[in-house]
Amino acid sequence: MRRVKLFGLGLLFLLASCEKSHLLQQQCMPIVAVYPSWKQQQMPIAEIPWDRFTHLALIFALPQADGSLLTSEVDSLVGPLGDAARANRKKLFLSIGGAAGYKDAFQQIAQSPEKRQKFTQAVADYARKHQLDGIDIDWEYWTKQAELKQGGNDPIESKLLVNLLAELRKQLPESVALTTSVFAGYWSGEQYLSEIQQHVNYVALMSYDFTGSWLDSPIKHHADFSTFKASIDFLTDRGFKREKILVGIPFYGKEFVGGKKQQVVDRSYRDLVPQLIANKQSINSGRLGHIYYETPELVTKKSHYIVDEGMAGVMFFEITQDAQDSSDSLTLASNRVISPDFCTSQSAQ
Secondary structure (H helix, E strand, O other): HHHHHHHHHHHHHHHHHHHOOOOOOOOOOEEEEEEEHHHHOOHHHHHOOHHHHHHHHHEEEEEEOOOOOOOOOHHHHHHHEEEHHHHHOOOOEEEEEOOOOOOOHHHHOOHHHHHHHHHHHHHHHHHHOOOOOOOEEEOOOHHHHOOOOOOOHHHHHHHHHHHHHHHHHHHHOOOOEEEEEOOOOOOOOOHHHHHHHHHEEEEEEOOOOOOOOOOOOOOOOOOOHHHHHHHHHHHOOOOHHHHHHHEEEEEEEEHHHHOOOOOOOEHHHHHHHHHHOOOOOHHHHHHEEEOOOOHHHHHHHHHHHHHHHHOOEEEEEHHOOOOOOOOEEEEEEHEEEEOHHHOOOOOOO
């Protein structure tokens, strides 16, 4: 009887241990590092850690209301970045849109057949000219949220994104991948319809910025593990396929100035590390005063979850904000779970 009890306890211990184990990466998973055009002085092309990712996403070109594409912010970088990416057997994407600078240009383009044709042709021509491997559409401006100050879905505008992506997919060379960036959450996440998956290779989930200066925001980490998981669930509950989702990890924290919500400032992880060291504080504490930030430990946990849940891959926002020292690097913390070594420039579509 004693042996049976001991065996039972041993079995329970074994099962508990199995529940804590993680799946191992079995295939190429895209690792997308975002590179802002305005940060080239902070991280010159020669200093980009190419071995830590599979794709580099240059941000941003801007849509114009007449259907043209404004590329002045990226023109001087796209050539040298493309050369460096090919030399390192990586892929270069260009992201169009972002959080500001174009207002309702996407809406005006998407609702006009003539402007839509002009825009998609301009994007395709730019992709061919610069031998881009991919295009990302980052449609973040929604009339309902920006002007009416209301959350939720606008059935007309949300369908415009689907139509724009469908037209762009037709115009782009088959070899050029197409992605789109999406939010989760009931404020603007409802604007992104699962139909967009029919026209894109991947959906890039911006799983961060869940705290801020709005009235009912909690004062805490803007992308903790619980909100990270909830953002994934938000998409999958609406019909998005896990194997289509690139999950975003932020390389910045947020400071609630004075411990209040009236003023919230983004803080680069790269700048926080020296402060943490100077204060003899653990890098993995996740908090410095009123600053809440991403840690190597949290990135590792998120990366394991991405593999365990069968997600497509990971997106780092953004590479210039990472600490370069191997012991502190968020990129390398993720690489120990999701490795670029599984991919080649040919297979990492």
